[in-house]
Amino acid sequence: MINCYANKKILITGGLGFIGSNLARALLAYGAKITLVDSLIPVYGGNIFNIDDIKDKVTVNISDIRDQYAMTHLLKGVDFLFNLAGQTSHLDSMLDPKSDLEINAAAQLAILEVCRKVNPALKIIFASTRQLYGKPEYLPVDEAHPVRPVDVNGINKLAGEWYHILYNNVYGIRACALRLTNTYGPGMRVKDARQTFLGIWLRLLIEEKPIKVFGDGLQLRDFNYVDDCVSSLLLAGASENSNGKVYNLGSSEVIRLKDLAELLIDINGAGSCELVPFPAERKNIDIGDYYSNFDLISSDLGWRPKVGLNVGLENSLNYYRNNYKHYWVDSE
Numbered sequence: 110m111i112n113c114y115a116n117k118k119i120l121i122t123g124g125l126g127f128i129g130s131n132l133a134r135a136l137l138a139y140g141a142k143i144t145l146v147d148s149l150i151p152v153y154g155g156n157i158f159n160i161d162d163i164k165d166k167v168t169v170n171i172s173d174i175r176d177q178y179a180m181t182h183l184l185k186g187v188d189f190l191f192n193l194a195g196q197t198s199h200l201d202s203m204l205d206p207k208s209d210l211e212i213n214a215a216a217q218l219a220i221l222e223v224c225r226k227v228n229p230a231l232k233i234i235f236a237s238t239r240q241l242y243g244k245p246e247y248l249p250v251d252e253a254h255p256v257r258p259v260d261v262n263g264i265n266k267l268a269g270e271w272y273h274i275l276y277n278n279v280y281g282i283r284a285c286a287l288r289l290t291n292t293y294g295p296g297m298r299v300k301d302a303r304q305t306f307l308g309i310w311l312r313l314l315i316e317e318k319p320i321k322v323f324g325d326g327l328q329l330r331d332f333n334y335v336d337d338c339v340s341s342l343l344l345a346g347a348s349e350n351s352n353g354k355v356y357n358l359g360s361s362e363v364i365r366l367k368d369l370a371e372l373l374i375d376i377n378g379a380g381s382c383e384l385v386p387f388p389a390e391r392k393n394i395d396i397g398d399y400y401s402n403f404d405l406i407s408s409d410l411g412w413r414p415k416v417g418l419n420v421g422l423e424n425s426l427n428y429y430r431n432n433y434k435h436y437w438v439d440s441e
């Protein structure tokens with residue numbers, strides 16, 4: 110990848126979160142000047158410890174992306190916006206649909222309006238989600254698959270994604286969107302299942318408690334290690350081919366959840382898992398089997414995931430074993 114990021118001004122929304130903080134670390138290696146904006150709302154994934162090793166090399170601004178005045182100030186003069194801030198919990202989007210709407214849809218539109226007014230020359234990379242496809246009609250799911258979100262989060266992320274594509278098409282503000290699949294690795298929220306079930310699985314394993322797998326455990330999923338997700342964001346930002354495009358991420362290493370739990374136990378060298386009935390509120394928004402076709406981003410941008418589950422899960426386990434005190438309190 111040609112280094113288009115050297116000395117460039119980069120804004121990462123959600124920069125204290127899981128993917129944002131890993132992206133910041135990668136961009137520093139390219140010599141970028143980075144500002145992270147994050148609200149640090151406790152129920153979301155932001156964690157100041159995520160940037161502990163780079164805190165002296167980045168600028169941190171604790172603001173809410175719903176604050177139009179803060180965003181106007183932050184977006185002026187920026188070359189790249191990696192727009193990652195979001196409410197990520199599917200269940201929470203059903204319990205508090207308004208906050209999900211405000212953050213994942215309305216604030217995205219407001220950000221784009223600010224860009225149009227004060228900085229139309231920037232390039233935006235938006236983190237979308239595979240959740241907006243809903244229950245797959247066929248596998249692997251490609252970008253032509255019908256979009257039928259099964260929860261409020263999927264609808265609002267879809268709106269957020271399409272505002273970006275619309276502003277690209279109508280106003281020429283270069284923007285693209287990546288539909289992320291399950292992403293995991295150091296820095297993800299593990300204290301509960303708000304961000305991903307894999308997070309709480311890691312916690313349970315480290316606490317020597319059984320992993321709980323919902324249903325029959327036969328659901329198929331694909332996973333990306335965070336470094337692979339970061340490399341897709343960097344490639345999308347660096348290319349003019351990506352403008353106006355929506356890309357799936359994914360992996361050809363497809364696995365049943367029960368087998369994933371067993372793999373994790375194997376890597377850990379100890380532990381157990383049990384099948385438990387799906388809680389009704391989760392069953393209602395479950396998407397069944399899912400894995401992506403990611404041929405489009407492979408052919409357009411040359412992206413392929415490189416880190417296998419074995420290595421990625423081992424890295425993740427080691428990280429949380431060493432750093433768990435920064436991610437959960439034993440009594441919580």
Ligand SMILES: NC(=O)c1ccc[n+]([C@@H]2O[C@H](COP(=O)([O-])OP(=O)(O)OC[C@H]3O[C@@H](n4cnc5c(N)ncnc54)[C@H](O)[C@@H]3O)[C@@H](O)[C@H]2O)c1
Nearest residue numbers: 123126127128147148154155173174194195236238289292
């Ligand atoms: N991790 C995944 O598996 C996955 C899958 C699909 C899509 N995504 C998308 O990728 C993006 C990053 O996800 P992540 O996994 O790093 O989650 P994360 O929760 O760790 O990061 C999101 C960050 O956004 C911040 N944030 C939330 N609301 C905000 C607001 N109003 N103002 C400012 N900051 C706010 C949070 O504090 C958090 O740090 C999200 O937009 C998410 O929808 C992630």
